[in-house]
Amino acid sequence: QSALTQPASVSGSPGQSITISCTGTRSNLGTYSLVSWYQQHPGKAPKLIIYEVTERPSGISSRFSGSRSGNAASLTISGLQDEDEADYFCCSRDGDTMIFGGGTKLTVL
């Protein structure tokens, strides 16, 4: 199965908002409201920041929000901060497996 499609990179200035898109197919994003997002800083393990499309784990800032429409999902980060600079991966159920996006590198200018 092919990975979900994410832009390779996005950038924004501190205080701005950015949105990262994640495009799939009818077999994953188009069928299931089971999208999660992970933040990964260099050399570190991924960290869950959004699950089930819009839910935030305890301790995750409300600056992070998610949405889904049709075969696509998106992650929005508002009020960008320097520490948000990282790689971001979307993930979805795909039948009885899981599939990740290729990842998006967020640069805070």
Added chain:
Amino acid sequence: EVQLVESGGGPVKPGGSLRLSCAGSGFSFSSYGINWVRQAPGKGLEWISSISTRGTYISYADSVKGRFTISRDDANDAFYLQMNRLTVEDTAVYYCARSPGSGFWSGYYYFDYWGQGTLVTVSS
């Protein structure tokens, strides 16, 4: 504090085998689904396998099916990934990651805690 610690990575020749371990602490290990996710150098994440509570249900990605075997030992709060017939494409950091409940089989398709990973290098 929930912690997952992987071990067992290292260099291995193509066609060889390796067994990875993941030790859990800070939570009731037997009550959670556990997964393996890998990341090739400079690449994205790839889900490779999941196991439910009690090991009742198991799922594999096509890329490892028939070569890798996931298992768990709840008495020792550990789970394992036996990797056989390794190829250079299996070179990656391997992460164990927890899912709530019994993971996929109880409707939880996400990974709430991750270990720090262990590097597997397949090279001649």
